[in-house]
Amino acid sequence: MCYNKMYAFEFPGVGQAAQSRMGHDKGRIYLIAAVVGKDFVLLTDGDKRPLAKLKTKRVKHLKPLGESEQAKTAFASGGLTDSAVRKILKEFSGNAKN
Numbered sequence: 001m002c003y004n005k006m007y008a009f010e011f012p013g014v015g016q017a018a019q020s021r022m023g024h025d026k027g028r029i030y031l032i033a034a035v036v037g038k039d040f041v042l043l044t045d046g047d048k049r050p051l052a053k054l055k056t057k058r059v060k061h062l063k064p065l066g067e068s069e070q071a072k073t074a075f076a077s078g079g080l081t082d083s084a085v086r087k088i089l090k091e092f093s094g095n096a097k098n
Contacts, residue, residue: 030089031044040056040058041062050082
């Protein structure tokens, strides 16, 4: 499979929205909860992957959708909930194309 750098994150950060490009969850939209090294991130969607059960995924298997200031401030203050994650991701669902 050819790896297209155009779709890859160069600098993933907490609070960014991303769409899965590979795996059984292809097309699903997540919020980056943490960056683990340079190749992996921890993801949440507030539904199937709540904050208590984050998903680990390779950065190269994600397509960036944008950043959310609301998510960044909520992560920094520790006041982010699963319902807030779902609300934030609703904004990005219109931008996502398979």
